[in-house]
Amino acid sequence: MLFAPAPLAALLRACALVTLAAAAGGVLANEPTASTPAAAASAGGIEVEGFRFDAAAQVAGQNLVLNGAGLSSILSAKSTAVAFYLPAKQTTMEAALAVKGPKRIQYFMVRDVSARDLSNALLDRIRQNNSSEEFTANIVQTSQLGAVFGTRKELRKSDMVTIDWMPATQTTEFRLNGERVGELIKGESFYQMMMKVWIGPRVRASTRNALLGQPG
Template sequence: MKRMLLACLLCLSSISASALELQGVKLDEQVQVADQKLVLNGAGVRSIFFIKMYVAGLYLAGKQTSTEAVMADANAKRIALNVVVDDADTEHFLKGFRKGIEKNHSEKEMAELQVRLDTFIHLFDTVKAVKKGDVIAFDWMPGNGTRVTFNGTELGKVAGEDFYRALLSIWIGGKPVSSDMKKGLLGG
């Protein structure tokens, strides 16, 4: 009886400790950004023409279920893109980011973001291609801007919380790249 109880407890503890897995990517349940512990809010898979490109995980200080709540949250945040496609030109990813931001912003808003969007694009000058296993992370660090990392190496920063919200709009904005992905990132 004791053995069976112990076995059940071990199974339950391993279930609760396991990370979410999508497309073979295990997402951390918690990460640290700007000295703040963040929890996995949700995750989703980005596909283009039936080709799975990346698994995204959204990390927040506390669980949120709406775009408005995520955007209004002044705490640190992270969206991490875990590449699952075998090989892709970095330019392909950057065009997708730009298009996703443009879909969610007016011409006037884009004009206000343009210099910082150009800075963001240039951060990837040293990254010629992305491949399966690569991780691109965008961290909002209050007071320090958006930190961009590639496989754990910082590429640089972009100023302004509005820029980070513009990035998030790609995945959870009014016109996201995928409604299923938005639902997943928002814990649905």
């Protein structure tokens, strides 16, 4: 009886294992699985300035999809990496504002910013991107916004803010690094004003398009 040389025998055994695994529908040890980095890299999230936005989020018990994410220069310099989460993908400002259900605006600070400067910048953006009638109708709510970060001197790089719309209570909730800050703010029109801070008509096209999943 003839025997294959040792290296050839090892090769034949390896080929046999591959054939058996393929026939059984098995997965080889070095193939990517759901838990390997290869699968995680294609999970659908977006990274902006080193900050990762997951492909989905949950607000008020409802699953939301990542609509888009981008960089915002809200203070005339790179300040926030921001993302929108909506019940379904929307590609226009009007559709994003009108879609029903919970919503989330999430942003990371990409540099240290004083709380006062951030609040003033948000208020300025609201004035620039909404009509005087809309602003006047939400004057109480905008005054509440000014107090959201009132107990902090500054927001630091990597701080995470979420702004959630909860239709069951018709309120907007702010959280800083997972902890609620400020009071709940009533009214859907106020949340729509907050969305326009990043997708309004006077926002840089690159930021608006990124959040709406549009090219460039």
